[in-house]
Amino acid sequence: MSDILDEIVIEDVVANCPQEFLQYHKCIRDNEENPGKCKDGRMILSTCIREKVPSVKSIMSECSEPMKKYDQCIRDNMGTRTINENCLGFLQDLRKCAELQVKNKNIKPSINGVNLELIKD
Template sequence: MSDILDEIIIEDVVANCPQEFLQYHKCIRDNEENPAKCQDGRLTLSKCIKEKVPSVRSIMRQCSEPMKKYERCIRDNMDSKTIAENCLGFLQDLRNCAESQVENKNIKPSIKGVNLELIKE
């Protein structure tokens, strides 16, 4: 289900934040050697996702506890570089919660009128 979850969320982002998504990914493509140049685009896309993407809003609202636990684990293990060893269980809990939100809400976005070929300019 994880691959399907990722696909659904990406489709939902593209459907609800198409310009921000395309601009950010075009910037990344054009600045592979220095992706830091795309910081503004990343922030703009993140803001749009938090405000306009139904699947993400639902996950953030309904999965706040597993999300907080995972974020805390990352912070607590950042210095020791043991995130992979200590936080995978929290990440799996978060993914399980997110999957249940997508399944329970029957979220199946469709991309309408978004030309993804723009990214290849």
């Protein structure tokens, strides 16, 4: 389910924030040596995702507690570079919650409420 979750969210982002997504990734491609130049594009894309992407909005609403715990763990362990060891459990809890949102609400990528079908091989 984890790969499907990632695919659904990415498809949803591309469907609902296409210009922001393309501009940010073009900036990253063009500035491989200094991706910090893309900070503004990252912020614009992040705002679009939070405001317009149904799957992300649902996950952020319903999974706020695991998200807060994971975020706090990252902050607490940033200086010691022990995020992988100490925060993996919190990340797994967050992903489980997100997967439940996608599964239980049958979330699929959509544009303006019109569902898009994922293309499967």
